Amino acid sequence: MAEARIDKWMWAVRIFKTRTIAAEACKMNRVTINGAYVKASRMIKPGDVIQVKKPPITYSFKVLQAIEKRVGAKLVPDMMENVTTPDQYELLEMSKISGFIDRARGTGRPTKKDRRSLEEFTAPEFMDDFDFDFDFDEDK
Numbered sequence: 001m002a003e004a005r006i007d008k009w010m011w012a013v014r015i016f017k018t019r020t021i022a023a024e025a026c027k028m029n030r031v032t033i034n035g036a037y038v039k040a041s042r043m044i045k046p047g048d049v050i051q052v053k054k055p056p057i058t059y060s061f062k063v064l065q066a067i068e069k070r071v072g073a074k075l076v077p078d079m080m081e082n083v084t085t086p087d088q089y090e091l092l093e094m095s096k097i098s099g100f101i102d103r104a105r106g107t108g109r110p111t112k113k114d115r116r117s118l119e120e121f122t123a124p125e126f127m128d129d130f131d132f133d134f135d136f137d138e139d140k
Contacts, residue, residue, distance in 0.1 A: 004066035006031065006050070007040035012070045013079045015052060015061070025052065049083065056095045057088040 004012075007022040010031070016022040023040035025031050030053040031038055044050070048063045062081040071079060110118065 002066045003043040003045050004068045005040065006033075006038055006042045006044050008068040009044055009063070009066060010050075010052070012067050013061075013076050014070075014073060015059075030054070057084075057092050059088070060084045 007019055007026060010016050010022040010025075011019040016025065026038055026040040026042075029037045032051045033042070033044065033048055035051075044063055045066055046063050050061050050063065052059045052061070060083045062083050063079075064081055065079045067079055
């Protein structure tokens with residue numbers, strides 16, 4: 001039965017952009033197999049279910065083939081099956097909608113679009129109209 005290191009496998013099936021990032025995720029306890037945290041050197045085999053925490057959601061993948069060499073994007077569905085629950089994707093959508101309100105610390109300054117969206121969201125509605133029904137008398 002074929003086995004592969006988990007950091008190499010996650011890089012090979014394009015869960016992470018580099019193997020270093022995949023190993024770092026293991027070190028920071030963001031990768032689990034059957035609920036147990038794993039080291040980057042852990043060997044995986046077909047049938048294992050891997051959970052990867054990429055805030056705000058946790059992705060779940062079932063290993064179909066254990067590989068260590070990176071493959072083309074079209075071949076990835078043959079290597080793994082995405083078994084992430086739909087409620088996790090709903091959580092992702094909710095965070096995208098409200099993303100500019102609860103900005104994560106350290107993500108830098110808001111863009112101009114973010115700032116305008118935030119101002120539009122927080123501006124009171126009654127302040128938009130400045131049509132007063134009375135005149136200011138400067139003489140008195």
